[in-house]
Amino acid sequence: MKSSIISLIAGAVLTLAVLTITSASPEQLHSAENAASTVRSFELPQSLSIAGEELPLSSLDIQERLDREILVNSYWQSNNLLMLKRSDKWFPIIETILKEEGIPDDFKYLALIESGLQNIVSPAGAAGPWQIMKSTGREKGLQIDNEIDQRYHLEKATRAACSYLNEAYERFDNWTLAAASYNMGMSGTANRLQEQRVDNYYDLRLNNETARYIFRIAAVKHIHEHLSDYGYIYHNNEGYQLPAFDTVMLDSPVSSWVNWAEQHDITYKELRLYNPWIRSNKLTNSANNTYALLVAK
Missing domain, CATH: 3.10.350 (Membrane-bound Lytic Murein Transglycosylase D; Chain A)
Structure with missing residues (x-):
């Protein structure tokens, strides 16, 4: 008897749930469809640029490469939320320096994908929020020794990165190639362009890391600028802060x-x-x- 009553109640609840779902408005369904727990594919943006330079999204290959990075990064929810919180803490410093040094604001996302704005060390020995190698850091005037390592000094490291990017832009006359060279070096980038007889990043055959690099920057930028489209609920007061x-x-x-x-x-x-x-x-x-x-x- 008791089990029969429970079954009846369960059936009633299920029926009510079905009726509720069936009678949901299109707006409610759309909201549920966009929930963070819903696993789905996303429409690619009609256009997307980095530092004012458009990605050639008419190319099927470019669409697929961007789609990969949007899917990988949009569904790494914990990492995205941590990056958002750290961005609130560190982006104001980075944005100010980028502007002073004449570097497009979008390059803050380069630092974000390099380190997550953490003071980490890569297997290759690149260190700090901008993942600068010792040789490059010293070339750009950073003190790097056993007692002081200014690759971990956000302001000085950001200015060193800006110096590199400005030099790369002077060489390639293109911010996308300058960004790619941050990953594989200016000489490596120039050599690939010459060997393959092309003049842009998107026509180059590259190692897997550099081939994904620009698309990772573009995807993270797009997700962070359109959070609700990817199921994120984030408020301005939720980020990390620095003390006085x-x-x-x-x-x-x-x-x-x-x-x-x-x-x-x-x-x-x-x-x-x-x-x-x-x-x-x-x-x-x-x-x-x-x-x-x-x-x-």
């Missing part, structure tokens, strides 16, 4: 960063967190350089 800082100038050696931090009423952890370019527990500073340290208030 005092800037302390330093031009002397430091025998112990732990002691230095204690003297400035912060922990060693806080010192290293907000000044990640410090790579040792001391500073010799034999060159008498001047450093600006961020001390959280």
